[in-house]
Amino acid sequence: MTDSLIDQAVLDDLCDAMGDDFAAELATTFLGDAPNMFADLRTAVAEQDADGYRRAAHSIKSNAQVFGAKALADQARDMELGSLSDAAAQVPALEATFEQTAAALRSLLDE
Secondary structure: OHHHHOOHHHHHHHHHHHOHHHHHHHHHHHHHHHHHHHHHHHHHHHOOOHHHHHHHHHHHHHHHHHOOOHHHHHHHHHHHHOOHHHHHHHHHHHHHHHHHHHHHHHHHHHO
16 A cells, blocks of 8 residues: 555655655654644635635645655645635545555655
């Protein structure tokens, strides 16, 4: 399952370019900041703030891409480019993908 959530080549490139310790620090920062990004996303949905929704989805997408979290990035991109009308179903699905991705990322960085 890890292979489908994290592109190992992208993660390896990040580790090669930045060093394993710094890549792990970046991942820890992303994983720690993610609850705030999801809170922003849920707030934007509740307030029907389309711009805030797109910004929050963009932030999640951009961070996910850094680590090769393609499934998470693709889902967030679809939300960024979409509309609030589908948000009620999309946010919980994105959160579930994030949880799986976070576990996979932690596992890979702990190897």
